Amino acid sequence: MAITWLICDALLNGTAPILVLAMGSSAITLFTMPTAPAAQPVPVILAHCVAAFLGVASAQVFDNTALAIGIAVGVHAGLMVRFGFMHPPSGGTVLAAIIDGDAVTDLGFEFIWRPVLLNAVLLVLLAVAINAPFKWRRYPVKN
Template identity: 50%
Template sequence: MGASATLLFAVPHAALSQPWPVLGGHLLSALAGVICAQTLGDTALAAGCTVGAAIAAMLVFRCIHPPGGATALTAVLGGSAIHDLGFHYIIMPVLVNTLALLLLAMFINFFFPWRRYPAAFNRPASPPSAPSSCTPGEPTHEEVIAALRSLDSFVDVTEEDLLRLLALLRPAPDVSTTGSS
């Protein structure tokens, strides 16, 4: 949970720090860890398999949260106190601690308008308008989504941030030619 806290308080607007990756990443990783700990006899094999399974689950459910790997490993390497919890490990301590951390991040970051958490709460007063499909040379919503998916890798940027970046990169209108003579 320490690595998650670092992400939530140091980079609250990163895609890896948003509620779904944090919650889904920890819960799926805990599930993978408990399953591997209970079904695989060899600790080294279970440790390797649980991290691989946790990563695969986070990729499938689009909730990449690297600290989830530690959550999965803890289920395997945590000793008898953790093993005795079985599937309850997913609820307590993982779910309870993750929810507490998310609520604390929302509360603390609320006092800083530039750091509102989650990122959806941190919208600028007047966001740039999304590119229109009728403006030549600018991507449509579908083109942006297709381009992000075609990269075949995880890109730590939201569509809104990418569109905002594109809007900022547009050349400003030349005021010297638009003024009256």
């Protein structure tokens, strides 16, 4: 997750430790369970981006951090279940958007594509590259 750390450091003029943890959890999912539905590209990318949106929006609407987290995480979980883009590690991205500090808060909705989308896409591309040499480990899985 050094790449995520470096991206956050460069784009946020500081670090975002909770986002690094969320992306680290995603990496474990992608690299250890490449055939799992939660490890496929669409759920990974979509869940992190939706999580970032909900976290930023909730942080801007609610002054109470606990309330912002509770609502954003609950809505995010409901949307993942309802629309079938389950990727549980993205719950950490909700938290990152709300409590990872001024560098994240100052970005506002830009946090969605920089650094969240960038990190999610890089993780998926890395998973493709790591699994490509192994015929028995196809990623992404074709339905």
